[in-house]
Amino acid sequence: MKKVLILDDDVEIHEIVSAYAKGSFEVSCFERIDRAMQELKESHFDLVILDIGLEDGDGIRFFAENKEFFAQRNCKILLLSGEKSLSKKLEAFHLGAVDYVVKPFEPLELIARVRANLSSEEQRQEWYVKKDIRFNLESGTVFLEEEGELNEVPLSPIEFKLMIFFAKNEGRAFTREQLLDKVWGETLHVSERTVDQHVSKLRKKIKSQFYEIRTSRALGYRFTALK
Amino acid sequence: MIIKVSSDLEDILPKYLQNRKQEVEELKSFLANKDFESLKVRGHRLAGNAPSYGMELLGSLGVKIEADAKREDLSNMGDYIQEIEEFLIQVEVEYVDDDEDW
Numbered sequence: 001m002k003k004v005l006i007l008d009d010d011v012e013i014h015e016i017v018s019a020y021a022k023g024s025f026e027v028s029c030f031e032r033i034d035r036a037m038q039e040l041k042e043s044h045f046d047l048v049i050l051d052i053g054l055e056d057g058d059g060i061r062f063f064a065e066n067k068e069f070f071a072q073r074n075c076k077i078l079l080l081s082g083e084k085s086l087s088k089k090l091e092a093f094h095l096g097a098v099d100y101v102v103k104p105f106e107p108l109e110l111i112a113r114v115r116a117n118l119s120s121e122e123q124r125q126e127w128y129v130k131k132d133i134r135f136n137l138e139s140g141t142v143f144l145e146e147e148g149e150l151n152e153v154p155l156s157p158i159e160f161k162l163m164i165f166f167a168k169n170e171g172r173a174f175t176r177e178q179l180l181d182k183v184w185g186e187t188l189h190v191s192e193r194t195v196d197q198h199v200s201k202l203r204k205k206i207k208s209q210f211y212e213i214r215t216s217r218a219l220g221y222r223f224t225a226l227k
Numbered sequence: 228m229i230i231k232v233s234s235d236l237e238d239i240l241p242k243y244l245q246n247r248k249q250e251v252e253e254l255k256s257f258l259a260n261k262d263f264e265s266l267k268v269r270g271h272r273l274a275g276n277a278p279s280y281g282m283e284l285l286g287s288l289g290v291k292i293e294a295d296a297k298r299e300d301l302s303n304m305g306d307y308i309q310e311i312e313e314f315l316i317q318v319e320v321e322y323v324d325d326d327e328d329w
Binding site (some may be wrong): 010011013016019020048053055082103105106107108126 | 246
């Protein structure tokens, strides 16, 4: 289920959004920026419902200061505010907010907007995330999250292709022949030994805290959670 | 006074109304202490959350409290708080399904 974080200093907003979100998405609620940020660093959220007039700061400024953080995690921002001015809405959209809902709001409409944004996000996903491993599908780059920071892992195009194939097929074992077929495709002059070399490089380059590429005797290779 | 609200709110509306009753006492205290900032914040929140719970009147009173607190005008503040208090005493909630006309 998709995860949504609500950052709003009004607990009544937490209650009503949580009540209406049941069955649609998982909700975590925070009143303070620092607590919310701590949670955002520790867990992946698909969308943040962000109030502007927070007791401990300005939501728009918080968004602006952490724009890259949210982009790297493919976390959408929906502003929820009593501020109706066009300039504020434009500022939010200029920063990259996916939506702006004015308080007071109709709860069913807010939930529908969140769901629409989450489903459109699925259709044009720019990032693919496996806990601490993040694939940027547009640029073909991989980032590893280490101690709250995202560090790019230099991979060749074929290493990227192999790594994301493994990630998207977590738990499934593939023979060298299958990997050559699925990842290298029609490319000729590639021996099964090539697969071993690339897997070896990936193991050295990507030291995930959660996953590993395991060798399955007779079956080949398998991307799986660390025991 | 009967107010029809979505049956989706059945689990949380009683607590919301109870919270507002407690808030009335706090608002009276803020008024007595001429605490404009707290009145502004509470008015702002009420304006933002009450209509989502189907309580339009509370929302409009929240707007007035916030606006007057910003201007540091307490001349009508007691009346607004009293209106909230009376509303909370009189209100009866009828839960209806969202597809009904309400």
